[in-house]
Amino acid sequence: MNERPGIYVHIPFCQRKCYYCDFVSYPLDKGYSDVIERYLVALLREIPLRRSWLNKTQGASNPYVFHSLYIGGGTPSILSVEQIGRLMEVIRRCLPLSEEAEITLEANPGTIDAGELRGLRQIGVNRLSLGVQSFDDVFLARLGRLHNVNDVLRVVEEARMAGFRDLSFDLMLGLPGQDLAAWQETLARAVKLRPEHISCYELTIEPDTVYGQWYRQGKITLPIEDTVISMLEWTGQYLADHGYEHYEISNYALPGYKARHNLIYWQNRWYLGLGAGAYSYWQGRRWGNTYQLKKYHDLIAIDELPEEEEEILDLRGQAGETMMLGLRLLEGVSLAEFRARFGISMWELWPEDIDGFLAQGLLELDRGRLRLSSRGLLLANQVLCAFVGSS
Numbered sequence: 001m002n003e004r005p006g007i008y009v010h011i012p013f014c015q016r017k018c019y020y021c022d023f024v025s026y027p028l029d030k031g032y033s034d035v036i037e038r039y040l041v042a043l044l045r046e047i048p049l050r051r052s053w054l055n056k057t058q059g060a061s062n063p064y065v066f067h068s069l070y071i072g073g074g075t076p077s078i079l080s081v082e083q084i085g086r087l088m089e090v091i092r093r094c095l096p097l098s099e100e101a102e103i104t105l106e107a108n109p110g111t112i113d114a115g116e117l118r119g120l121r122q123i124g125v126n127r128l129s130l131g132v133q134s135f136d137d138v139f140l141a142r143l144g145r146l147h148n149v150n151d152v153l154r155v156v157e158e159a160r161m162a163g164f165r166d167l168s169f170d171l172m173l174g175l176p177g178q179d180l181a182a183w184q185e186t187l188a189r190a191v192k193l194r195p196e197h198i199s200c201y202e203l204t205i206e207p208d209t210v211y212g213q214w215y216r217q218g219k220i221t222l223p224i225e226d227t228v229i230s231m232l233e234w235t236g237q238y239l240a241d242h243g244y245e246h247y248e249i250s251n252y253a254l255p256g257y258k259a260r261h262n263l264i265y266w267q268n269r270w271y272l273g274l275g276a277g278a279y280s281y282w283q284g285r286r287w288g289n290t291y292q293l294k295k296y297h298d299l300i301a302i303d304e305l306p307e308e309e310e311e312i313l314d315l316r317g318q319a320g321e322t323m324m325l326g327l328r329l330l331e332g333v334s335l336a337e338f339r340a341r342f343g344i345s346m347w348e349l350w351p352e353d354i355d356g357f358l359a360q361g362l363l364e365l366d367r368g369r370l371r372l373s374s375r376g377l378l379l380a381n382q383v384l385c386a387f388v389g390s391s
């Protein structure tokens with residue numbers, strides 16, 4: 001397969017923990033600049049270690065050029081431009097990035113100003129993924145977000161002035177107390193700003209979060225399923241009417257602006273993860289770096305890669321993940337490409353599941369591709385789970 005691998009870098013710090021969040025991110029109190037600098041120094045040591053690993057795995061003349069770099073978190077915009085510049089310089093030196101690489105930085109609207117945005121463009125960041133979440137200050141406060149709607153309006157204007165031509169908004173739907181009209185208002189205000197890319201995620205309550213605790217105590221309730229389905233259906237129609245292509249279950253893009261880095265995940269291609277809590281996938285092996293900061297620092301200090309868990313996927317495991325991830329894309333999975341990649345047809349591996357979902361109208365076949373139907377999109381988890389975990 002023609003691999004065009006990507007790089008993910010995890011910055012596991014936030015100014016404060018949002019109430020619904022269970023990502024690997026540590027809230028930082030006063031004196032946080034020392035913690036961040038120390039982490040960056042460790043990260044800068046991990047990169048050449050990963051390069052040496054790559055040389056051993058692929059040979060020193062390995063042909064891989066990386067086509068995307070995604071700096072996520074956490075809140076990567078908590079780093080200064082100078083720090084992000086140092087990070088990118090070492091990455092470029094050790095893990096060659098293509099000239100046209102998509103370089104994304106996740107940013108929280110309240111943590112970045114006009115000067116920093118100009119600086120980011122100058123060092124080569126060409127895409128910003130903004131954690132907008134809502135265009136309603138009441139919902140933002142209820143989510144525990146630190147920014148407000150004015151911060152979003154300001155950062156979008158300043159990012160455009162700094163030269164950013166590729167902005168992505170993360171939005172959340174299905175929030176406690178949110179009805180269809182409230183979601184419509186948020187989406188309409190987002191579209192008015194014409195971001196090139198919009199991700200719409202349904203809130204899920206994770207047990208080990210403030211929301212998880214409030215949910216168990218009955219302090220918050222989620223909208224009923226019918227309301228969420230109406231939100232999702234309306235979203236698809238509204239965004240299509242405004243020129244956005246629905247290309248992945250939760251993602252929409254103006255023509256030419258699909259998230260190239262995220263496509264690597266959905267197409268089950270290779271990527272290297274750097275930093276505490278980052279995951280990697282390379283040649284059928286999936287591994288995670290430790291998310292514990294102390295352990296991360298201790299391992300890097302003795303020039304050891306900070307890996308903690310690993311899974312080696314056999315061909316069937318890789319095929320199952322390719323289906324589970326690929327069916328998230330609205331174009332689905334090509335029957336011919338699947339066979340060329342795994343040497344077997346998907347029907348030979350999952351005859352009953354595929355025929356069953358086709359008969360129920362959850363999957364459909366179109367021009368040599370198997371994909372979720374519109375009904376299947378609403379019940380996606382039920383379909384996707386069938387392709388992993390069984391042998």
Ligand code: SF4
Pocket residue numbers: 013014016017018021022023025073074075108131
């Ligand atoms: S900003 Fe993002 S990563 Fe940080 S706590 Fe909030 S949701 Fe989690």
